[in-house]
Amino acid sequence: MNAKSFVVALALLVPCFAGANEDVEKLIADSSNWAIWGGNYAGTRYSELAQIDKTNVNRLQVAWTFSTGVLRGHEGGPLVVGDTLYIHTPFPNKVFSINLPDQTINWTYAPTQDTDTIPVMCCDTVNRGLAYGDGKIFLQQADTKLVALNAETGAVAWTAINGDPAKGETNTNAPLVVKDKVITGISGGEYGVRGFVVAYDIATGRQVWKAYSVGPDQEMLVDPRRTTHLGRPIGANSSLSTWEGEQWKLGGGTTWGWFTYDPALNLVYYGSGNPGTWNPTVRPGDNRWSMALFARDADTGMAKWVYQMTPHDEWDYDGVNENVLVDLEVDGRMRKGLVHFDRNGFGYTLDRENGELLVAEKFDPAVNWATHVDMRTGRPQVVDRYSTGKNGEDFNTEDICPAALGSKDQQPAAYSPRTNLFYVPTNHVCMDYEPYEVEYVAGQPYVGAVLTMFPAGQATRDGTTNLGNFIAWDAAEGKIVWSLPEPFSVWSGALATAGDVVFYGTLEGYLKAVDAKTGQELYRFKTPSGIIGNINTWTHEGKQYIGVLSGIGGWAGIGMAAGLEGATDGLGAVGAYRSLARHTQLGGVLTVFAIP
Amino acid sequence: MRRCRKFVLLVAAAALVAVSAGEAQEPETAKPYTVECGPDPEEGGATVCRVDRGTYVGWRTFHGICHTCHAQDAVGSTFAPDLLARVREIDKTAFMKAMNEGFTGQMGVMPPWKQDPNVNKYFEELWSYVRARADGVLLPGRPKRLPAEP
Numbered sequence: 189m190n191a192k193s194f195v196v197a198l199a200l201l202v203p204c205f206a207g208a209n210e211d212v213e214k215l216i217a218d219s220s221n222w223a224i225w226g227g228n229y230a231g232t233r234y235s236e237l238a239q240i241d242k243t244n245v246n247r248l249q250v251a252w253t254f255s256t257g258v259l260r261g262h263e264g265g266p267l268v269v270g271d272t273l274y275i276h277t278p279f280p281n282k283v284f285s286i287n288l289p290d291q292t293i294n295w296t297y298a299p300t301q302d303t304d305t306i307p308v309m310c311c312d313t314v315n316r317g318l319a320y321g322d323g324k325i326f327l328q329q330a331d332t333k334l335v336a337l338n339a340e341t342g343a344v345a346w347t348a349i350n351g352d353p354a355k356g357e358t359n360t361n362a363p364l365v366v367k368d369k370v371i372t373g374i375s376g377g378e379y380g381v382r383g384f385v386v387a388y389d390i391a392t393g394r395q396v397w398k399a400y401s402v403g404p405d406q407e408m409l410v411d412p413r414r415t416t417h418l419g420r421p422i423g424a425n426s427s428l429s430t431w432e433g434e435q436w437k438l439g440g441g442t443t444w445g446w447f448t449y450d451p452a453l454n455l456v457y458y459g460s461g462n463p464g465t466w467n468p469t470v471r472p473g474d475n476r477w478s479m480a481l482f483a484r485d486a487d488t489g490m491a492k493w494v495y496q497m498t499p500h501d502e503w504d505y506d507g508v509n510e511n512v513l514v515d516l517e518v519d520g521r522m523r524k525g526l527v528h529f530d531r532n533g534f535g536y537t538l539d540r541e542n543g544e545l546l547v548a549e550k551f552d553p554a555v556n557w558a559t560h561v562d563m564r565t566g567r568p569q570v571v572d573r574y575s576t577g578k579n580g581e582d583f584n585t586e587d588i589c590p591a592a593l594g595s596k597d598q599q600p601a602a603y604s605p606r607t608n609l610f611y612v613p614t615n616h617v618c619m620d621y622e623p624y625e626v627e628y629v630a631g632q633p634y635v636g637a638v639l640t641m642f643p644a645g646q647a648t649r650d651g652t653t654n655l656g657n658f659i660a661w662d663a664a665e666g667k668i669v670w671s672l673p674e675p676f677s678v679w680s681g682a683l684a685t686a687g688d689v690v691f692y693g694t695l696e697g698y699l700k701a702v703d704a705k706t707g708q709e710l711y712r713f714k715t716p717s718g719i720i721g722n723i724n725t726w727t728h729e730g731k732q733y734i735g736v737l738s739g740i741g742g743w744a745g746i747g748m749a750a751g752l753e754g755a756t757d758g759l760g761a762v763g764a765y766r767s768l769a770r771h772t773q774l775g776g777v778l779t780v781f782a783i784p
Numbered sequence: 785m786r787r788c789r790k791f792v793l794l795v796a797a798a799a800l801v802a803v804s805a806g807e808a809q810e811p812e813t814a815k816p817y818t819v820e821c822g823p824d825p826e827e828g829g830a831t832v833c834r835v836d837r838g839t840y841v842g843w844r845t846f847h848g849i850c851h852t853c854h855a856q857d858a859v860g861s862t863f864a865p866d867l868l869a870r871v872r873e874i875d876k877t878a879f880m881k882a883m884n885e886g887f888t889g890q891m892g893v894m895p896p897w898k899q900d901p902n903v904n905k906y907f908e909e910l911w912s913y914v915r916a917r918a919d920g921v922l923l924p925g926r927p928k929r930l931p932a933e934p
């Protein structure tokens with residue numbers, strides 16, 4: 189290399205080092221890639237690709253498949269960057285780099301993790317996938333180790349320890365790359381873990397900032413005067429004053445969901461989970477900021493605003509679901525919107541710049557624990573009959589809708605700018621809930637409630653038995669536009685495309701394609717196992733592909749039984765979930781579709 | 785539980801199935817549970833099982849902790865085995881050993897429970913519950929309490 193070409197090479201390299209953000213943004217802008225979990229920073233899970241459209245999707249066929257070699261629940265989906273596809277597995281969290289031209293494996297990363305991690309993961313050993321940036325692949329292992337892998341070779345560039353499984357801290361989330369940082373959270377809400385979000389330096393793995401969900405102001409990275417809740421400063425000790433004594437130390441508010449980012453506002457969005465024990469009687473107060481949405485400055489971690497959906501949780505309605513960033517017109521005014529389908533059954537639309545609450549309506553008519561959300565205070569108006577706190581310890585509160593797994597759990601929604609509709613995979617499950625007193629011991633489950641779950645129809649007495657619906661939602665109006673009943677919870681991430689097709693997966697294992705306008709089913713294919721993964725799309729050599737991980741498991745799979753008994757009296761959801769065993773079995777497989 | 789205390793044995797008790805099933809090779813002299821299942825007027829005639837205190841506490845502990853892996857009614861999940869089948873294959877000693885020391889099986893890993901105060905106080909009760917389920921005596925669903933023993 190002569191001096192001149194060296195300078196040119198250096199000049200080409202500089203942008204890569206200057207900002208991984210630009211790198212990622214460029215990759216995202218090219219819809220031939222699927223470079224981030226949500227397809228883009230806004231998390232719309234929408235692709236401009238339109239080769240596969242509503243007129244030809246019925247000709248879809250399997251192009252190739254890939255077994256991950258792992259049983260257990262497979263959440264998340266593949267990333268595609270150029271000629272390479274990256275796919276992850278549940279524990280032990282393998283990563284495969286696949287060469288798209290011939291589907292050979294470029295490299296495999298197979299970590300050795302302590303099996304003691306497995307039993308402290310509440311609901312299966314899922315992992316929601318990878319992040320790409322700065323020429324690296326980021327994996328958040330179950331044992332809390334955040335690993336940076338060289339995307340070309342699979343070599344470990346750096347690792348960072350994010351928590352301690354001996355205290356019940358684990359990880360299931362996909363990290364997010366923003367500028368020169370990798371952002372990640374923590375799981376362990378059923379172990380009294382105090383949730384936080386951390387940013388690591390993308391080049392070195394050094395911790396840059398860490399912000400807790402609950403506790404003292406400085407540890408939460410909030411400014412009592414500048415951080416707002418519904419437009420008002422949150423004031424000093426906004427969290428501490430809503431807990432009794434030292435209970436905030438077991439305050440939960442874990443952060444195991446999806447992260448989104450607005451580059452113009454430089455804000456990262458995510459939600460926090462349940463407040464410590466599931467027994468509300470022993471933790472009076474609003475338990476801030478569990479069950480809350482956060483908007484944080486990506487550089488400093490400082491919170492710009494926060495909004496608590498479920499003050500003083502009594503039902504395990506974690507607030508961790510994704511926040512989709514979409515500009516939309518509400519009451520005649522264009523807004524920089526944020527749309528969030530909460531576990532608690534309300535679909536929220538907020539102004540993502542200032543956290544103003546614009547819309548809060550039920551996205552499942554079965555929801556009964558609250559009548560509505562007061563738009564001035566932002567508080568749900570709880571129905572006494574369904575208040576497990578009012579009813580007290582050792583009392584079984586019956587027919588609460590939704591169940592603890594929420595009207596929707598982690599399975600991310602999609603949004604199409606062509607229809608202005610959100611496509612939401614939902615659960616239609618209710619529960620009985622009986623809190624009881626428990627002691628906290630580090631590394632042991634800290635739950636304190638007995639749960640029984642069953643199809644919502646058993647509570648609403650409308651004669652239905654479906655456990656899920658796939659719905660289209662108008663986030664400006666707060667209304668369901670259409671709703672497709674599904675026999676089981678819809679636990680897969682949806683995809684919307686410019687071909688006016690919406691894709692989702694079912695627990696029996698079907699990949700389904702429906703018309704984005706009407707919901708009419710256009711195509712279905714039975715994949716090897718139940719789907720709790722996300723549907724993603726990309727092109728290779730100019731041809732559009734659709735990819736989905738199947739592999740039943742996760743919280744949705746906990747009810748899937750092998751051994752059956754004759755009696756069905758009082759079986760409820762278990763009866764329904766049990767019949768899932770007639771449809772599918774374990775096993776992780778990536779299935780890739782194309783039109784031949 | 786409050787509702788259970790209101791329970792009075794009705795004439796319908798004649799329809800109740802009193803169960804004391806057993807297996808010949810079981811070394812224990814008495815079953816670790818008392819279970820009576822039958823139509824319950826309080827529940828519109830649906831079949832409901834009533835159980836002794838120990839079995840009830842076992843049911844509750846199970847559905848507070850164990851069900852997150854072994855599923856409601858101990859029928860197993862994608863993550864942990866069907867305990868009804870498993871418990872039929874083992875005796876109480878093996879059960880207690882697994883509870884105390886944990887168990888690595890074909891599907892996964894169960895942690896030891898001897899240091900968890902929310903569980904270790906109730907090993908006997910859990911045995912009563914899973915045994916009653918495994919014997920096919922206690923039906924799925926939430927049981928009610930039998931009237932307090934004298």
